Structure formats: C-alpha cells, structure tokens
Amino acid sequence: MTAPYVNIEVENAVGTIEFFHPAHNxxxxxxxxKLAETITDAGNNDEIKVIVLKSGRDRTFCAGASFKELINITDADxxxxxxxxxxxxxxxxxxxxxxxxGRVQGKTVGGGVGVASATDYCMATKYAEIKLSELNVGIGPFVVGPAVERKIGLSAMSQIAIDANTFYSAEWARDKGLFTHVFEDIKTLDAEVQAFAEHLCxxxxxxxxxxxxxxxxxxxDWDALLAERAVISGRLVLSEFTKETLKRFK
Incomplete structure (x- = not known):
C-alpha cells in the first residue's frame, strides 16, 4: 500500500496538487x-498561474473524513x-x-464534496457520484455546507444533506452547477483539464x-463561520448516537 501524500508538480505554469490516502483518499x-499548506504555498508561487487539484489513483476522488480518526475523538477540543x-x-x-x-475522477463523499465545491471550476467523469453522508453517522455537513451551498444552492444542498444515504449522479451534480463538464473516462478528463488549465495560463x-x-x-466571514461549524461537529461526534454508529461502520 502506498503511503499517504500531498504532492505538487509545476509544468507550463500549471501547479498540479495531488493528494492520496490508501483508504479511498x-x-x-x-x-x-498538508493540503491547506500546499494550496497556500501554490497561491504565493510566482511560477504558478493556475492550480489543478486532484487525488491519486483511478477510483474514489475523496471518501471524506477519516473514520479511524473520528472514532478516536474523545473530547470536544x-x-x-x-x-x-x-x-x-x-x-x-x-x-x-x-x-x-478540480479534477474529480470518481465518487466523492462528505468532506470530499466540500473540497470539490471549493474549487473555482470543476470537471469530472461520469463515475463521479456525490454523497453528503454525515447525517448517517449522527453529525451533519456543517463545515463543508457553506461551500456546497455556495456552489449548488440551498435547495440542492439540503436535498443531498437530508438524503444522506444516496449517491447522486455526476450528471445531477453538473446540472446543479458543481461540475462544469462530465466526461466518459479519466483519459479524456485529464486531457481536457490540462488543456483548459494551460489555456487559462x-x-x-x-x-x-x-x-x-x-x-x-x-x-x-468564513474564517469565523467555519470555525463555529467545526465546534458543532466536534460536539456531535461525541454523542452516544454517533459513537455507536461509528462502531457499526468500523
């Protein structure tokens, strides 16, 4: 198994940031x-004109929060x-x-939907289904919610946040404004992302x-807003409901 990483490569003024974790990213x-630090550094790098954000391998784009870490949280701080x-x-x-x-090659869940929503322009494959699963485990998409709502609107965000056990298709996400284009395969996606990024340069x-x-x-106000939302999630993850649910998922 490959160790987790966050890498950046710069070519033709495009800075490509890639993150990876063996547990479905x-x-x-x-x-x-490391991801926040790398994005900030890329923003300050004069050699970079445009940033591409992607994840490793060819399956899941991002599975969201680490269940292992969620299970091990024992206090609100x-x-x-x-x-x-x-x-x-x-x-x-x-x-x-x-x-x-954004370059989204496959399914994305929870926090991963928030990351995709925070990109300025996001392309995907037809396999890039999305799900906000937080309510399933007794919490909610409090931290990522503002980014998702900003991108697809309150109505659509509410729909996927409440229907927390359903994957919504890449085409649905495109129609709501999360994805700009949906391609048949990763090869086409990569070619289009690279060409578009270089054109922006x-x-x-x-x-x-x-x-x-x-x-x-x-x-x-998002520095303060998202910090407040983190407090809510940090409190709810300690609830008996969530603790028992995470044990079942484990």
Missing amino acids: SLPGDILA TGKVFFSGFANVINAMRKCPKFII TYNPEAMREMKKVFWQGTE
Missing part, C-alpha cells in the same frame, strides 16, 4: 493540514481541531489568489486574481 488531519482541518482547506482555497481547477494573471475576488465576495 480519505482525509485524516495530517493530510488536511480534539473534535474541533479535526473538523477545523476541512475548514482550513476550504479557506485556503477561498483565499488562494489563483483559479483552482494565457490570460492576464491580474485579471484572474480580481475575478477570483469577485467570485468569492460575501464569504469574508
């Missing part, structure tokens, strides 16, 4: 911290710190002065920075 705290990891990644993406292009970087500010107007 789930996101434990150390990977979340630890819970807050863990869920703040997702908040930090979303806020790093929000504050990054460069466009972030021909644009005026200053214009793209200003456009990014416009796109994210109204989210200036």
Whole structure:
C-alpha cells in the first residue's frame, strides 16, 4: 500500500496538487493540514498561474473524513481541531489568489464534496457520484455546507444533506452547477483539464486574481463561520448516537 501524500508538480505554469490516502483518499488531519499548506504555498508561487487539484489513483476522488480518526475523538477540543482541518482547506482555497481547477475522477463523499465545491471550476467523469453522508453517522455537513451551498444552492444542498444515504449522479451534480463538464473516462478528463488549465495560463494573471475576488465576495466571514461549524461537529461526534454508529461502520 502506498503511503499517504500531498504532492505538487509545476509544468507550463500549471501547479498540479495531488493528494492520496490508501483508504479511498480519505482525509485524516495530517493530510488536511498538508493540503491547506500546499494550496497556500501554490497561491504565493510566482511560477504558478493556475492550480489543478486532484487525488491519486483511478477510483474514489475523496471518501471524506477519516473514520479511524473520528472514532478516536474523545473530547470536544480534539473534535474541533479535526473538523477545523476541512475548514482550513476550504479557506485556503477561498483565499488562494489563483483559479483552482478540480479534477474529480470518481465518487466523492462528505468532506470530499466540500473540497470539490471549493474549487473555482470543476470537471469530472461520469463515475463521479456525490454523497453528503454525515447525517448517517449522527453529525451533519456543517463545515463543508457553506461551500456546497455556495456552489449548488440551498435547495440542492439540503436535498443531498437530508438524503444522506444516496449517491447522486455526476450528471445531477453538473446540472446543479458543481461540475462544469462530465466526461466518459479519466483519459479524456485529464486531457481536457490540462488543456483548459494551460489555456487559462494565457490570460492576464491580474485579471484572474480580481475575478477570483469577485467570485468569492460575501464569504469574508468564513474564517469565523467555519470555525463555529467545526465546534458543532466536534460536539456531535461525541454523542452516544454517533459513537455507536461509528462502531457499526468500523
């Protein structure tokens, strides 16, 4: 099994950030911290004009929170710190002065939907079904909810948050605005993402920075908002309901 990692490669002014975890690209705290740091550094790297965010291997894009870490949370402070990891990644993406292009090759769950939603432009394959599963385990998509709602609207976000046991198709996600394009296979997806990212690199970087500010107007309070949401999730993960449910999942 390959060890978890977060890598970045720069080619033709495109910075490609790739994260990986052998448990279906789930996101434990150390990977979340490294991902937020890498996104911030890429935003400050003058060699990079556009960022591509992807995950490793060819199956699941992201399984969301690490169940192993969720099970081991024993106090509210630890819970807050863990869920703040997702908040930090979303806020790093929000504050990054460069466009972030998402490349979603397969299913994405929970926090992974939040990460995909925080990209500025997201392409996927037809296998990229999405699910907000948090209610299933007794919590809710509190931290990632603002990013998902911003992208697909309150009605659609409410639908998938309440219907927490259902995968919604890539086409549904495209129709709601999460994905811009849905392709037949990964090979086509990769070619289109790379071509699009390199084309964006021909644009005026200053214009793209200003456009990014416009796109994210109204989210200036998210540092505080997502921290508050992390507290809610950190408290709920300690509930008897959630503890028993996580044991069953384990």
